[in-house]
Amino acid sequence: MTTRSIEDIYAPIREELQRVEQCLGDVARVDYAPLGALLGHILANRGKRVRPALTLLSGQLQASCIPQHVHMAAAIELLHTATLLHDDTIDxxxxxxxxxxxxxxxxxxxxxxxxxxxxxxxxELIASIGSPALVSLFGQAIITICRGELEQDFSDFAWRRQRENYYRRIGLKTASLFAAAAESGALLGGASQEEAEALRRYGHNLGMAFQIVDDLLDLTGEAEELGKPVGSDLLQGTLTLPVILYLETQKGEAADMAKELSPHEAERLVAQVQASSAIAASQAIAQGYVRDACRELARYPQGEARRSLEALARYVLERRK
Amino acid sequence: MTTRSIEDIYAPIREELQRVEQCLGDVARVDYAPLGALLGHILANRGKRVRPALTLLSGQLQASCIPQHVHMAAAIELLHTATLLHDDTIDxxxxxxxxxxxxxxxxxxxxxxxxxxxxxxxxELIASIGSPALVSLFGQAIITICRGELEQDFSDFAWRRQRENYYRRIGLKTASLFAAAAESGALLGGASQEEAEALRRYGHNLGMAFQIVDDLLDLTGEAEELGKPVGSDLLQGTLTLPVILYLETQKGEAADMAKELSPHEAERLVAQVQASSAIAASQAIAQGYVRDACRELARYPQGEARRSLEALARYVLERRK
Known part of the structure; x- marks a missing residue:
């Protein structure tokens, strides 16, 4: 099975994604130049738009997208962008x-x-949809993401519970918004409660895989492609899955050390993890999440939207940045 | 006319305010101890609850409060608390x-x-009310407050436009939430568009007066009552109305200086403003806003809620902290 390009995967929602871009562009169009420049800078620095695509593809999977899907997808991307701004400030x-x-x-x-x-x-965008259930879903998504960040900041777990702690943290911080993106698209598409929950689980599992791959790329990617130094998570004191799996194979002493590393020690640890089996083990775990995600799609007939959601899951695994 | 105590002014909404407190208390009740301690600390540091009272009294003015008024009032106070947390962090x-x-x-x-x-x-609380119009009003309120803060941060106005700049800034930063608090209470009480707009203007003018008095107290209050040093606005480089009015009476040179003051110079300027007619002039301007606020109430019959809204306006003027 070959990996499709992201443009190809997004083909069934090309027009809707363009309308999302217009919607985001409108946000930067304000009558106060310094604010316009600030918002322009923020919104020009585009990611892969995986979250809005998830909302739109989930809508297509049910039936077809309505204009409200575009507003919801843009709102999800704005919320994601807001959390990045706050994260970068905090870090x-x-x-x-x-x-x-x-x-x-x-x-x-x-x-x-x-x-x-x-x-x-x-x-505001979500309010314009006129569905209190979606506002609730939006509020809940922010609460969950904040909770994940706060638990990370307060974290005082012993290293023995690091793996469990890691899954909980990325579930709150990353997978929750993927879940909300997919669920909201399904709900707007007229999904039943059961269908919305299946899409929610698809989004959650995809988000878990996405974050594990992100954490892997931080260790195995190229600084230039990543747009940040290799190993920056560890240098900032954040233990990710590959590091945790590597430390689990080491003596307790080495593992405890990971909490207070000098930049030099962190660089050495990065090299050790890179050379270890923890990389392949982490990839296998991400693959497991992708399999679980795709299983949720089985209830839907084969079609363009389902094929794109399956391809998106593979893309998440195999991307290099 | 004597100034009534705040407890007396709040008498018509005593029960509803208690339910607002319960609602806020529920927010701090979470299953994760460090987060509970954090939220408990934040929510225990109570202000005067002017904004939620405004929502409740505006509701009473129309008819009587419904349970949704309590949720809206609590949401307004949470939003206000959130902006204080971010302001304090930025400053x-x-x-x-x-x-x-x-x-x-x-x-x-x-x-x-x-x-x-x-x-x-x-x-989430506002979503539970089930009115997209109120979610919109909420989003708009945050946007307006942020806009005010951002304009303050970007501010590069010459001193000659400081007064105009000041009114715009406090309108965005403070009066907008007072306006939203009053308007939302009116809307939930079944107000007509005209009535909602009158209450919105009442709230706006009250908020303008409130902020001018706040800025006066920063110069004329007691550090102990204020809970912060006297003159702290100027020490942080923020020009408030009394300082602007004082500088307008001085030579241009002195006024330009105010932008880059040493702590010692700031202290001297505080003493000069305190001894000047700018204090009384600022008080007169605040009184004007309170008069404008109360004028909006004329359309309503005399009654407990109207009397409390009028008394609240006087209280805002005469408070010492």
Whole structure:
């Protein structure tokens, strides 16, 4: 089975995605030039739009997209962008996707406010859909993401529980928004409760795989493609799955050390993890999540949208950035 | 006319305010102890609850409060609390209402996330009301507040436009939420479009007066009552109405200087403003806003709710903290 390009996977929702881009462009069109420049910088630094695509493809899977799908998809992307702005500020990150961050170019204060602004724009877009259930889903998604971040910041777990802790954390921080993106698309498409839950589980499992692959790429990718230094998670003191799996194979002493590493020690640990079987083991775990995700699609007839959702799952596994 | 105590003013909505407190207390009741402690600290540091009272009294003015008024009022207070958390983080403030700030006790990152969490809780509460119009009003309120903060941060106005700039800024930052609080209470009470707009204007004017008095108290209050040092706005580089009015009476040179003051110069300027007629002039401007606010109530019959809204306007003027 070959991996399809992302453009090919997005073919059934090409027009809707363009309307999402217009919607995002409208957000940056304000009557105050410094704010316009700030929002323009933020929204120009595009990712792969996996989350809005998930909402749109989930809508297509049910029937076909209605205009509200475009608003929901744009709101999901704005919410995601807002969380990135706040994350980068909290982590004092200098670059994101190879571009300087807002906190680096302007200030941490501006980045916090810009994030709040985008949260509110997302809330407005969802309000325009007129479905209180979707506003609730939106609020719940933010609460879950914040909870994940807060647990990470408060984290005082012993290394022996790191793996469990990691799954919980990426479930809250990443998979929850993938789940909300897919569920909202299904609901807007007229899905039954059962169908919406199946799509939610598809999104959750895809999000888990996505984050594990992200964490793998942080160790195995090229700095240039990543737009940030290799091993930056560990350098920032965040233990990801490959590192945790590697440390589980080591003596307790080495594992405890990982909590307080000098930059030099972190670099050495990165090299050890890269050379270990923990990389392949992490890939296998991500594959398991993708399999679980695709299983949820079995209830749907074979068709363009289902094929794209299956291809998206493979893409998430095999992407190089 | 004597100033009534705040308890007396709130008498017609005593029960509803208690339910707002329960609602806020529920937010802090989470199954994760560190988060519970954080939210408990935030929500225990109570202000005067002017904004939720405004929603409830506006509801009473129309007819009587329904359970949704309590949710809306709690959401408005949560949104306000979230903006304080973010403001304090951006300003690196050490104390708020005499208590150490979250950014001082925990970290700036935790304070940002806690603010996001409360935004989302507010969105959830409003979603539970089931009115997309109110979600829109909520989104619009956040957008307006952020816009005010961002314009303040980007501000590069010459001192000659400081007064105009100040009114715009406090209109966006403070009065907009007072306006939304009053308007949402009216709408939930079944107000006509005209009535909702009148209450919105009442709230806006009350908010303008509230902020001018806040800025006056920063110069004329007691550090102990304020819970922060006297003159802290100017020490942080923020020009407020009394300072602007004072500088307008001075030579241009002195006024331009105000942008880059040493702590010692700021203290001297505070003393000069305190001794000047700018204090009384600012009070007169606040009184004008209160008069404009109360004029909007003329369409309503005399009654408990109207009397409380009129008394609240006087209270805002005459409060000492």
């Amino acid at each position: 004092r990150a200098a670059a994101r996707r190879g571009q300087p961050t807002v906190n680096a170019l302007w200030s941490g204060g501006i980045a916090v406010l810009a994030g709040d602004y985008l949260f509110a724009k997302a809330a | 690196r403030a050490a104390a708020r209402r005499g208590q150490p700030t979250v950014n001082a006790l925990w970290s700036g990152g935790i304070a940002v996330l806690a603010g996001d969490y409360l935004f989302a809780k507010a969105a």
